[in-house]
Amino acid sequence: DAGVTQTPRHEVAEKGQTIILKCEPVSGHNDLFWYRQTKIQGLELLSYFRSKSLMEDGGAFKDRFKAEMLNSSFSTLKIQPTEPKDSAVYLCASSLGWGGASAETLYFGSGTRLTVL
Amino acid sequence: AQSVTQPDARVTVSEGASLQLRCKYSYFGTPYLFWYVQYPRQGLQLLLKYYPGDPVVQGVNGFEAEFSKSNSSFHLRKASVHWSDWAVYFCAAGTQVVGQLTFGRGTRLQVYA
Numbered sequence: 739d740a741g742v743t744q745t746p747r748h749e750v751a752e753k754g755q756t757i758i759l760k761c762e763p764v765s766g767h768n769d770l771f772w773y774r775q776t777k778i779q780g781l782e783l784l785s786y787f788r789s790k791s792l793m794e795d796g797g798a799f800k801d802r803f804k805a806e807m808l809n810s811s812f813s814t815l816k817i818q819p820t821e822p823k824d825s826a827v828y829l830c831a832s833s834l835g836w837g838g839a840s841a842e843t844l845y846f847g848s849g850t851r852l853t854v855l
Numbered sequence: 856a857q858s859v860t861q862p863d864a865r866v867t868v869s870e871g872a873s874l875q876l877r878c879k880y881s882y883f884g885t886p887y888l889f890w891y892v893q894y895p896r897q898g899l900q901l902l903l904k905y906y907p908g909d910p911v912v913q914g915v916n917g918f919e920a921e922f923s924k925s926n927s928s929f930h931l932r933k934a935s936v937h938w939s940d941w942a943v944y945f946c947a948a949g950t951q952v953v954g955q956l957t958f959g960r961g962t963r964l965q966v967y968a
Contacts, residue, residue: 780958780959780960793955829899
């Protein structure tokens with residue numbers, strides 16, 4: 739079974755550019771998450787979708803960050819315009835969701851390392 | 856507010872030594888608890904997860920964790936560390952009501968021969 743696929747693995751952008759990161763979740767998963775990972779802040783939730791509906795839009799990240807689920811098997815994260823402080827690893831994760839008495843596992847992609855100059 | 860605290864940013868051990876990585880949580884009620892591991896240049900992978908039942912949970916690669924309600928803790932242990940365990944370990948907690956996990960800041964484990 740394919741895991742979570744993220745493209746590209748690396749992205750270099752100039753300040754002010756628009757970049758789009760892509761994610762393909764595990765087939766059949768209902769929940770999809772976008773996280774930003776930095777050494778200083780750790781893992782920060784950017785967006786959370788359940789069955790393609792946006793459940794969490796990341797609060798402080800709303801103004802320049804926009805995540806979409808175009809269909810159940812593809813999601814994008816757009817950053818517009820980029821700033822040097824956006825340099826980080828962006829992780830996408832998916833899961834079956836919470837059901838019954840079981841707690842569902844998150845499956846992570848390998849991430850996209852973004853560098854903004 | 857919900858929170859997960861990993862008090863040790865970095866832990867260094869010798870290969871073959873025992874290991875404990877600490878995790879404290881603050882949640883209303885008893886959340887489900889998880890340990891994830893992140894190897895260099897990879898995403899996070901599940902080591903083990905706990906939901907109400909036996910307080911000691913077995914995971915992959917010889918890891919185990921013990922839940923303590925009285926201490927609000929979920930510490931990760933391993934009897935004998937291998938060099939390949941060099942990674943960052945994340946503790947996380949969540950509930951079905953919230954539908955998402957709260958992650959700790961991570962503990963970087965370094966293993967020396």
